[in-house]
Amino acid sequence: EAGVAQSPRYKIIEKRQSVAFWCNPISGHATLYWYQQILGQGPKLLIQFQNNGVVDDSQLPKDRFSAERLKGVDSTLKIQPAKLEDSAVYLCASDPAGLAGEQYFGPGTRLTVT
Amino acid sequence: AQSVAQPEDQVNVAEGNPLTVKCTYSVSGNPYLFWYVQYPNRGLQFLLKYITGDNLVKGSYGFEAEFNKSQTSFHLKKPSALVSDSALYFCAVKGNTGFQKLVFGTGTRLLVSP
Numbered sequence: 001e002a003g004v005a006q007s008p009r010y011k012i013i014e015k016r017q018s019v020a021f022w023c024n025p026i027s028g029h030a031t032l033y034w035y036q037q038i039l040g041q042g043p044k045l046l047i048q049f050q051n052n053g054v055v056d057d058s059q060l061p062k063d064r065f066s067a068e069r070l071k072g073v074d075s076t077l078k079i080q081p082a083k084l085e086d087s088a089v090y091l092c093a094s095d096p097a098g099l100a101g102e103q104y105f106g107p108g109t110r111l112t113v114t
Numbered sequence: 115a116q117s118v119a120q121p122e123d124q125v126n127v128a129e130g131n132p133l134t135v136k137c138t139y140s141v142s143g144n145p146y147l148f149w150y151v152q153y154p155n156r157g158l159q160f161l162l163k164y165i166t167g168d169n170l171v172k173g174s175y176g177f178e179a180e181f182n183k184s185q186t187s188f189h190l191k192k193p194s195a196l197v198s199d200s201a202l203y204f205c206a207v208k209g210n211t212g213f214q215k216l217v218f219g220t221g222t223r224l225l226v227s228p
Contacts, residue, residue, distance in 0.1 A: 105157035
């Protein structure tokens with residue numbers, strides 16, 4: 001089966017600009033996650049969707065980050081305006097909504113904010 | 115809140131020797147424990163998980179992990195390391211009660227020398 005797809009793979013922007021990332025999860029996976037992975041750290045959950053509803057966005061900086069999952073499939077994560085500290089790899093993951101199930105990760109988008 | 119500690123930033127081992135990557139955790143309730151591997155410029159790949167049952171869990175690529183409840187540990191092991199095992203390894207935990215997000219450790223870089 002096809003894996004989790006993400007685009008773009010790399011993005012360089014200047015601070016205060018906006019950027020959007022796209023994720024297409026594995027077909028049939030109800031749960032979708034966005035993680036932020038700063039260099040030297042483990043992934044940190046930003047937001048979790050169950051179908052097209054938000055389950056947890058407690059660690060999403062809502063003053064500048066937004067995410068949506070229309071029709072319970074694809075998802076976009078947006079940053080506006082970007083700050084230098086947003087430089088990181090943004091990982092999308094999905095799973096079939098089992099509590100004990102493993103998550104399947106996409107290749108990530110490496111964002112550099114200058 | 116749950117947490118994971120990976121006390122070693124890097125583990126060095128010679129090819130053919132056994133390897134151990136350490137992980138300890140803290141969680142409310144009983145844990146679901148996971149190991150993921152990350153190769154350069156790629157997303158995380160699932161290796162193995164502990165949900166319940168046998169304390170020794172076998173996973174992909176010859177890796178295994180031992181769950182020790184009294185020591186709250188879930189160390190990753192392999193009897194004979196390969197150069198191709200060189201990568202970044204992440205331990206992750208979530209609790210099995212209510213909604214709990216998956217929390218990752220900071221990662222351990224495994225370097226296997228020929």
